[in-house]
Amino acid sequence: MENNNKEIEIIETSVEEIAETKNKKSFKDVLSSVGGFFKKIGSIFKSDKIKNEALLKRGGYSLLITAIVLVCVLVLNILVGALADRFNLEFDMTADKKNSISEENIEYIKNLDADVFITICGTEEDYTDYMSYYAQRNYGVVISSNSELEYFDQTVTLVSKYPDYNDRITVKYVDPQSTEFTAITSNYSSYSLTYGDMIVSSMASGKERVKVLTFDDVYATTEDSTYASYGYSAYTLSANRLETALTSAIAYVTSSDSKKVAVLSGHSQNNYTDAYKELLTANNYDITEISDKIITEISDEYDAIIISAPSIDFVGSEIDVIADFLENDGKMGKGLIFFADATCPSLPNFNSFLTQWGISVSEGLLFETYSSNHMQNEPSTMGVYPAQLEDDDITSNLTYAIANYLVPMKVCEPATTERTVTALMQTLETTVVAPVGAATDWADYTDDDKQQFDCVIQSVESDYDSENNRLTSYVMAFSSVEFVQSTWASYSDLCNQDIVMACTDRAAHVGDNSMVFTAKVITNESFASSVNETNTKVVATVFMFVIPIAIIAVGIVVFIRRRNAR
Secondary structure (H helix, E strand, O other): OHHHHHHHHHHHHHHHHHHHHHHHHHHHHHHHHHHHHHHHHHHHHHHHHHHHHHHHHHOOOOOOOHHHHHHHHHHHHHHHHHHHHOOOOOOOOOEEEEEEOHHHHHHHHOOOOEEEEEEOOOOOOHHHHHHHHHHHHHEEOOOOOOOHHHHHHHHHHHHHHHHHHHOEEEEEOOOOOOHHHHHHHHHHHOOOOOOOOOOEOOOOOOOOOEEEEEEEEHEEEEEEEHHHOOOOOOEEEEEEEEHHHHHHHHHHHOOOOEEEEEEEEEOOOOOOOOHHHHHHHHHOOEEEEEEOOOOOOOOOOOOEEEEOOOOOOOOOHHHHHHHHHHHHHHOOOOOOEEEOOOOOOOHHHHHHHHHOOOOOOOOOOOOOOEEEEEEEEEEEEEEEEEEEOOOOOOOOOOOEEEEOOOOOOEEOOOOOEEEEEEEEEEEOOOOEEEEOOOOOOOOOOHHHHHHHHHHHHHEOOOOOOOOOOOOEEEEEEOOOOOHHOOOHOOOOOOOOHHHHHHHHHOOOOOOOOOOOOOOOOOOOOOHHHHOOOOHHHHHHHHHHHHHHHHHHHHHHHHHHHHOOOO
């Protein structure tokens, strides 16, 4: 019995131990499971932390790069703005560079070392509209398309570039309705200023030197033959000469080289040079009067000599002195300006000298038989016109002049082949030669007597030095002293003063180094004129669909890649 009880006790004890052991194992399993769970949670947090740190690090780099780019953009913007204030940063993408200044001109402007003021009579914002109005009203220009208006826009663009290349050039627009413009017209009372005129001035020579550019200086026009059938003349704009006109004017007003001229007055009974002297003084000429009755010497310090309305002929020795002056020991570079007077007696010696230079002067007085081209009851007071010359800038922008008491003058064969003779201004083909002193109703002529005469003639003798540089001397002849002496010379719409000063400047070799640039021509070969319906649809498709869709696609790709990177 005792043994059985012991066995039962042992069995019960083993069961309890087994149960206890199972409980302990279950608890360990639970603990192990809980520990594994938290271990997994820890590993997850650790993994996310690492990823977040990586993302944060990568995002920080992106943010830093973005900030750097933004700062660079801001700095670049400020830098470009500062540079734009001092330099021209525009790019002319037109095929013919119609809005660009030539490289040669840019180089000249950059090297300019004097202050230059360009005053434009008009407002910048209204320049094109008002110039269109004035061109049609005052110059007979027909504006039939927007491309012609572009010439005026072009002027504003080109003028604005001058100060960009040199801050010593100042451009200023002045409203003609302002009190400031009233003051300007008072300061430059000798000029008849109108809308669009450009006043170029400088004190480079110690005193103010001025050049006024008018519509005809800046714009080239071509006669439109379609209006001839209607009985009147009309013109179209064909080119913009602003670059040549403005740079030449700047060169003129900044020149410190004052030209010296001598007036040979000893052979002239009447003093017909007062108005001429005033004009020369205003244009920075140094004038000396030589009143000797017999000319024995002309100093080579003078650039040109002036003979106006001589009433006493020159003797042979004086002719030799004049010839020697123009020859200048082979160096040339001199000039003679001659004004004839129909009321003066014959000058056989001096006229013979002029003939050797290809200038034929005859006796008599010119009468205009075409009533619309002479003053009423004054057939000797007539309009004369610039000759049509393709390669001579003297007459390129002249209108017409009015003069009276013109002598018969024509181009003839010069004495040497080194001399070239050109008629610069002429009468109409309805002119006849009347006796000196003829009454205004004189009509003793036939249609066969009518012909064209030359009123302004240029003769140039050319030679070359050892370095093949061209050397020149000029003789400029006017068929009447009234080109500059009469009241007509003060009329701004006439070219009396213009042709006189142009010939004087050439004879004195003013502006020999001035530059001539290609005129800017507006063509229809622009992007706007080449766009058709197909082009329009393509451009619209690209900008309205292709580009936006491409931007959206790139954004989606970037978003997906960054999401997957997590």
